[in-house]
Amino acid sequence: MFDCMKILRLAALSALLTLPLLGAPASAAVEPTGPALVARYNFDGGAVDGKINDLSGRGAALTLRGANTGQVSILTEGAGRYAAFPAICAAAVPNCAKALLETPDRADLDPGTRNFKWAASVRLTAAQLSGNANVMQKGVANTESQWKMQVTSKTGRVQCVLVARGSAQTFAVTSARPVADGSWHRISCERANGTLAVAVDGVVSGRMAVPATVSVENDMPMRVGGPNLAGAGDMYHGQLDDIFIQLG
Ligand SMILES: [Ca+2]
Numbered sequence: 001m002f003d004c005m006k007i008l009r010l011a012a013l014s015a016l017l018t019l020p021l022l023g024a025p026a027s028a029a030v031e032p033t034g035p036a037l038v039a040r041y042n043f044d045g046g047a048v049d050g051k052i053n054d055l056s057g058r059g060a061a062l063t064l065r066g067a068n069t070g071q072v073s074i075l076t077e078g079a080g081r082y083a084a085f086p087a088i089c090a091a092a093v094p095n096c097a098k099a100l101l102e103t104p105d106r107a108d109l110d111p112g113t114r115n116f117k118w119a120a121s122v123r124l125t126a127a128q129l130s131g132n133a134n135v136m137q138k139g140v141a142n143t144e145s146q147w148k149m150q151v152t153s154k155t156g157r158v159q160c161v162l163v164a165r166g167s168a169q170t171f172a173v174t175s176a177r178p179v180a181d182g183s184w185h186r187i188s189c190e191r192a193n194g195t196l197a198v199a200v201d202g203v204v205s206g207r208m209a210v211p212a213t214v215s216v217e218n219d220m221p222m223r224v225g226g227p228n229l230a231g232a233g234d235m236y237h238g239q240l241d242d243i244f245i246q247l248g
Contacts, residue, residue: 044081066099070099085236124238
């Protein structure tokens with residue numbers, strides 16, 4: 001009888017110890033499907049020939065790129081895998097290691113004035129923030145037009161940005177909830193029904209109006225984890241999983 005109780009207690013303890021793994025990055029809350037899905041990456045297949053496969057059937061592979069020996073690492077947790085980006089460099093380091101993921105310019109990633117949603121799962125701490133951390137974007141703020149999702153401020157709030165083609169008018173909405181707490185969070189940006197909304201873990205956490213005429217369309221690549229490898233900042237230094245993009 002005593003042994004039996006002991007085994008039960010051990011089993012309960014073992015169950016408790018494995019609990020943290022249940023929230024692992026592979027557990028996307030809602031898996032998007034259907035014709036609107038134009039890109040999806042879950043990293044579970046790892047990097048093959050330096051690329052991450054698209055799972056939507058409509059997107060291009062993400063190419064791993066790095067500078068100054070920086071690289072995106074593909075790490076395993078439970079049954080899933082995810083991407084991890086280089087650490088923050090000290091300001092004094094002249095050749096900071098950097099890395100990002102990139103796809104070439106694609107029509108499906110240029111929404112124009114149509115509905116558009118972009119999302120990812122992120123895990124980072126406040127110590128991994130140095131200015132803005134660009135999670136994903138197509139285009140840059142001062143050229144043509146842009147859509148972007150970044151983590152900003154000291155506590156790590158999610159910011160969704162649209163820059164309109166032609167006028168360069170900027171629309172930015174920031175989440176009320178911070179995400180830089182060391183846990184995985186599902187974050188998304190959505191332009192639909194005349195608004196731009198930011199959501200954290202499925203709950204809309206900020207919203208603003210966007211005129212129907214605002215168009216985002218450019219010749220730039222889509223980049224994940226930073227705006228480019230040449231500049232001084234805005235790199236993402238945390239972990240990332242489950243990217244998807246929906247159009248229309
Ligand atoms: Ca994954």
